[in-house]
Amino acid sequence: MTDCPLMVTKADNSSEVFDRTKLMHGLIIACAKRHIAPSQLEQIADEIENSARNNTKNEISSREIGSLVMQHLAKIDVVAYIRFASVYKKFDSIQEFSDIVKGLSS
Structure with missing residues (x-):
């Protein structure tokens, strides 16, 4: 019996096979230019992929993946977290960006 591929549901409701390379x-x-070992990034990718694969549906949304990445980055490097959040959250205003930064300091 072959394993079902892990599928990612994107924001436009299309699906694609999970691509660890995209996550990395x-x-x-x-x-980039932060003092984070490549092994730490591999570990984060492992944990996110394992979490997604342990889901009985064999499907995860890109939104869930982004949230998991943000959770991990917030623990290891605030600058990396903010960089990722600025792309993932697609801020429409400086206020939204400011709210994220304020949330980190509380």
Whole structure:
């Protein structure tokens, strides 16, 4: 019996097969020029992928993946978190960005 591929449901409701390379790319961009070991990024990707695969549906939304990435980055590096959040959240105003930063300091 073959395992079902892990599917990702995107914001436009289309689906695609989970691509760990895309996840790593997002992490690498967010963490550029930060003192974060590549092994830490691999561990984050492992934990997110394992969490998604342990889901009985074999499907996860891109929104859930983004939230998991933000949770992990918030724990290890605030700058990387803000970088990722600025792309993931698609801020429409400086106020939205400011609210995220304020939330980190509370």
